[in-house]
Amino acid sequence: MSGGNSSKNKARSSKRQEGWEEAGGEFYQELYPGGEQELFENLQRADAAKLATLLPSKQARNTTTVKRGRSQNERRQSTFARNTQSRDIHLSMLPDLSENLSNEERSWEEIMQIKAMPVPMAQKRELKARLQNATKLRLQGFEQLQWRQRKVWHRFRTRLAEVLGKLELWQSPMRVIEGKFGTGVVCYFLFLRWLLFLNIAISMFIVLFLILPNTLLKENCEDCESLDYNSTLCCPERSGNVTSNNVVLDLIQGTGWMEGTLLFYGVYSDKIFEYSLPNLWGAEMVYNMPLAYILVPIAWALLSLVAIVKTGAKGFKERLVENEGQFYLYCNLVFGGWDFCVHNAKSAKIKHKALFNEIKGCLQEERYKEEKQSRTREGTILLHLRRVVINIFVLVILVVSGVVIYMTFNFSTSSLYEYTENLPTLRPNDSFADTLVSYKDDNTDNQIRSTLLQFLPYVCIVVLNLFVPEIFGYLITYESYKPRHVILITLLRTVLLRLASFVVLLSQVYMQTSGLLDSGDHAVRLECWETFVGQQFYKLILTDFAVQFIMTFFLNFPRAFLGRHSNSRCLKTIGTQNFYLPKHVLDIVYIQTIIWMGAFFCPFLPIIGTIFYFFLFYIKKFNCLINCTPSPIVYRASKSKSLFMSVLLVGFVMSIAPVAYSIAEMSPSLNCGPYKSYGTVWYFVITTFNLFPPVVREVVFLMGTSTFAVPAFAIALFFLYYYWAVATANRHMVAVLRNQLVLEGHDKQFLLNRLSAFIRQHQKRCERRNRASFADDDSSVRQGS
Incomplete structure (x- = not known):
């Protein structure tokens, strides 16, 4: 054995000092063994323990163990470590008899x-x-x-x-879209299907606990002949007879005979229904309709929140796993960036171009970092000044958009009241919608003009949502942001635009529902403002659906046709359309926000949204497969999921806030709805809570006191600290396992290198042996001759 050779020991010590190498941000210390002669002798004797001690992973552990015990008794501790190491190695090399x-x-x-x-x-x-x-x-x-x-x-x-x-619904179209556009785009259609199923679940709550009980248990309509005021929903049958000649327009506007249907808030009863079940020994049962009407929105809101958080958590987990390899970005793009679901030659070329653009974008980020480091102070000041000016211009655009919506709404309202200024009085049997669309000359032209005026604010909102983001996309090219931040900032500005349009719309609706609708010397009071609010959301969702349909089939399709079949470069440029994923995501999130916000005032809105999403899938599918080409931006599935759920969560919070305010602060209508006898909807909740048993009330009140809140807060902090400690330990374990994987990989490389050296040495020995035997044979032949 060559272990006692001093020259080899010096060689080992020199290699032990310069054996540090870098492996992807992780470091390890590799101790190379002695010469190939020593390895050959170990392999010949089949000394497994000696061979195992030569592995890099074993050397790193042994070195760590020796360093830890060097402070007190270096020789004794290192000997104990070597003995323990040897015993562990022998145990690890024993055959596992349990395998058989x-x-x-x-x-x-x-x-x-x-x-x-x-x-x-x-x-x-x-x-x-x-x-x-x-x-x-x-x-x-x-x-x-x-x-x-x-x-x-x-x-x-x-x-x-x-x-x-x-x-599974739409399985075959999903495969076609996934094959031509990849997994990122198909995630959008999966998200649309997810929203469809969510609205089906919400609709089931509404049908089972609101629509069916109100239909089956409601008593006959009271007589309205004695009323001398404009009750919107006192007698739906009478209102339906009055407006029977405007069936189509009422269907589009949600007015007239539709006010007397279960579509809107005002029809639902404020009574507690009592009924008996003969099969249960005549047991008397009660159904509190006002309580059900407030509990159902709370139930579907919690269901939506849980579904969003649960689905978003999966996307964030997948995204965190992808971000683990951020140090190997180019390797991941080259070796793992291809989407094997693509089976079309043309789509494959587009995918190649998309990967090229992604790598180019990464290189642009690197170039951006270098330019940022080498940027002078004057250049930095000019860049920030340019960004400030553009952001101010964006704010101006947002303000102008809000002003345009405000002026459009006022123009629509004032124009509608010009037709009613000469009406003599309000008739007892007329609803507010009948009064609103009555004219001096009751003819078709005036009715169509009135319908257009009523839809004018919503058409304005949809048009702004379509064209203003294009301006944002043009302006952001002059701000020199990172390619990764361009999409995020564009999304943020578009969300602010949608939010601004919602704020202006809700403020206008609030101004109309909080008091008198004044127009010059004329004034009309809303007898059921909740139904009026529901009509606004009903018209808004119908307008958005109509615009989506018209834009896809009557604008984008002719553009795509001209772009494909024309030789003009200008027409090809105009006709080329990319499937820009963030824009389409904001479209369906906008619709879902309308559904959440208006479901309290128009309970049928989730059912309408379900039908809308069903047809919207085919509209978007046509737009994707026929009108558009794949976007040059690569959308990963995990990033898409987390992006969708983040934007949807913002829409959920934005939609719940005004509904919660109307429940807590605004006074219900006195002539319609389940809460016409209460000052606020929340006051009804408090009154109902006071009817609970004293034990339940005391428990709830106890939960609101400091006696319960302080310990609960302390326990919550304890659990947060516990989960934080577990997460820290898991991260440490991940780092340890990553180091172990690095060392195991070098163990493989080490063994392969040594095995190849052994094979080469063995081949050389065989060659020398063959030469010696050939020389002996040749000499014997010569001696014989």
């Missing part, structure tokens, strides 16, 4: 794990056949019964998942 004693359950679990292995299908089949043909121990008694039940349940779940997968 697996039972049926363990073999079945191993077969199930083969499906998730990243190996070719032929290798999976080989592994499965090997496990099935291996000798297994049979389970006995209760263990065998338990294993069989588990196996049957797993098989049932697998078959059920297969059946549900085949019955």
